[in-house]
Amino acid sequence: MGIKDTAAEWPVTATQTPFTGNKTSVRTDEVEMPDGTVVKRDYQVHPGSVAVLALDEEGRVLVLSQYRHPVRQKLWEIPAGLLDVPGENPLHAAQRELYEEAHVKAEDWRVLTDVYTTPGGCDEAVRIFLAREISDVEGERFEVEHEELDMELARVPLQELVRGVLAGELHNNCLVVGALSLTAALAGDGLDALRPADAPWPARPFEA
Structure with missing residues (x-):
């Protein structure tokens, strides 16, 4: 018998937003x-x-190394970015991030997996795409700034990434989940059985 996550919403009797930042905020519900008791939850x-x-x-994966101040480490990651516009099509955002961070485009797109990064304290939802038939983009590179100024790019065999994950050498959430999900897909029904790039995403509904 299979299991799956289900939508649920417990009653919220009061809410406030004690902090609002540039891209994110903190809410207290x-x-x-x-059992009828009411408790506060910050997220x-x-x-x-x-x-x-x-x-x-x-069979190599495009990865980049970037400084992440909260954990005081340079982490190897896969290209990623925020959904800057409410209702933004996630595929379009993914294509933009691949271009801006790696100066690469892809002809074949699939949904690899959807995850909540830290559901106990944050409502962030991430859609991880698989991009194939990749090639360099012609023309000038996107102008980077801040942490991206020090980025390194590399192409690493999938098996080497999995080894690094299991050895405790690679820690970025999207890289870990992506590499292990791709390995599972290859060992299972194959990459063509993955969901299409425009598959529904209830966590972040979007326009076609």
Whole structure:
């Protein structure tokens, strides 16, 4: 018997937003529990994100190294970015991020997996795409700034990424989930059985 996550919404008796930042905010809800008690729950409100596992013809994954201040580390990641516009089509956002961060385009797109990054304290939802038939974009590169100024790019065999994940050497959520999901897909029904790039995403509904 299969299992799956289901929609649910417990009553919220009061809510406030004690902090509002540039892209995210913090919300405090008073939530009624099944026994009738009411407790406070603080969480980060996030617009959502997309990430791209770009796979080349040699079975290598495009990754980049970027400084992440909250964890004080340079992490190897896959291209990713925020859904900056409410209702934005996630595929369009993913294509934009792949171009801006790696100067690459792809002809074949699939949904690899959808995840909530930290559902106990943040409502961020991430859609991870698989991009194939990749090639460099002609013309000048997108002008980067801030942490992206120090980015390194590399193409790494999928098996090497999985080894690094299991050895505790790679920690970025999207890279870990993406690499392991791709490995599972290859061992299962194959990549053509993945959901189409425009598959519904209830966590972040979008316009076609």
